[in-house]
Amino acid sequence: MIMIHRARGSPPKLEMEEKEAMKNKVVRKLLMVGLSSSVVLTSTVGVAAAATDTDTVVVEDSVTLDDETLAPVEDEEAPEEDITDEAEDTADTSATRTVWVKFEDEETGVILDDVLPLQIGVDDTTFHTSQITGTPEGYELCETGDVYIDNDTATVKVRKAVGTKTVWVKFEDEETGAILDDVLPLQIGANDTTFHTSQITGTPEGYELCETGDVYVDNDTAVVKVRKTTPQFEAKTVAISYQLEDGSEVAKGSITVQPYVDGEAAYYNFNTSELTDVPEGYELITVGDFDVTDTDNAVIVVKKAEAEKRNVWVSFKTEEGVILPDVALIQIEKDATQFNTSLVTVPEGYELCSVGDMTIDKDSNAITLDVRKIESTKDVIINYVDEAGNLVLTTSIKLDKDATYFNTNILTDVPYGWILANVGDIMLNEDGSATVIVRQKQYTKDIVINYVDEEGNNVFTSGIKVDIDATSINTSMLTDVPFGWELVNVGDLAIENNAVEVVVREKEYTKDIIINYVDEAGNNVYTSGMKVHKDTTSINTSMLKDVPYGWELVNVGDLTIENNAVEVVVREKEYQRDVTINYVDEEGTLIANSEIKLDMEATYFSTAMVQDMVPEGWMLANIGDVPVEKDSTATVVIRKL
16 A cells, blocks of 8 residues: 655645656556565655755655565666566556545545555546545545546545444343343444334244334343234134025025134134124024134024014994994004905904905004995805815805805814915805815924933923924024023934933023013013123113013113113013913823913914913923814813923
């Protein structure tokens, strides 16, 4: 390296020619020496201004070779053994020249003492900063690109280099306060006392940062708090198949179920009250909670929804303007403005003057219809026969004396367990009778379903219809598992003595609530209970499975839980007659009786209505529809448990 130091004071008063000649001699010798061997060259040029009128220039050149020293002497030729003709020729024909690079401090504008000789093309007027192989100690280039040369001199701007240091980042468990084994080396400025958490490129496995912002450095060490990461579980979409009780699909739907996270496990369940896409015109049979942790599908059993009804009292006025004492009750849709006279039972011996659709105000609950006496009627024998012609039952109906046919919609005494094979108009026989073809309903055996807990205690009893040869059922056929209970076992269950025992257990809820059924005056009608989740604040009336028989809900929807109790307002259903139920054993011996209320026109009822009235120690021998006799009695067969 060549270091040129200039003495402070005025510049030396040398003629330009002398300065240039001296410079050229020094450079030529340097080039020739560098071709022969490794050279350590130190040049010091000291320039001092004399106090006298005459300026003095002092030049000290020291060139050290491996075994000799060359001193520059004007017009002196290099020693033959060191400077050969070949070398001389190479120097003379060189295609490069030396440029002296100076360095300027960007901040202060001061030219530093260091000077760098740089070889460039002989005709070049610029060079690129990438050709600079070194900078003054403690400095770095602050510009890049081409640098222009002025008189074999160029100036390049530099700035003081900023150093860095390594900080060792430790991680502290936020919960336990323990320092983890992992340590992260982090490069920051040499003088920095803080760094930002965004500079941290990694954390110990299973952990995440729980603080952000500046972190203080203490003795090249810093501590950052972390916490254990929580497993992330996403919501999942469950496909819903809405099916009738016979298994036929009505519609498809879906529900998005959020996970319930317990530790590192996630559970998925939903309540049927959360379903928003129940097909229009249908209502749920299956209600309650569904666990879909291990499945993405659920079957929801529905039935056609019954339209909300209102009672209409029908009075009858004769053609003479007399109001008859008979009053009929019909039910129509709540907002209906019409009804058909087929719904009306006309007093015996009378017929409607007008039939078909009748107009009624949507807010009205009463109407008067005009009637007239039937001039004459006749009794028509109805022979119900099977499709093979075998007699099943004989009854009678009344028709106009001139009637030659009737429609099957007037038949109210189709034999129990049979259905019409043909519907519509039936022509009378020549003898005035009529033949109606019926067939047995498409099931052959009723079985009792006894839901019991794991100790064998009865929880609920229901029934289903199966093929006569069936020896077992599958739990997938069960659609009335008691609310708040779940199956202990799934799969096939054997049928024994026309009954199946299904073991259930209570779902793991955490809160019992009391259900107080009260009438509209606030009087207690019935009290029951149910189990709900500990955080539940309300229930939906669709969850109620024990509305007192003979009563109906006044309001439907969500009911608030207060002091672990819910008040449900009910009112008595409006029935027209009492029916006596005679409970007999399989030999026909009367065991007990009770009463239920039915619609005036009801000709049968389901055994589900008397399930809770069966004498203690007995059970239903048959389940399903039971016919009501004309004297308002019915017989239910029971057997001992």
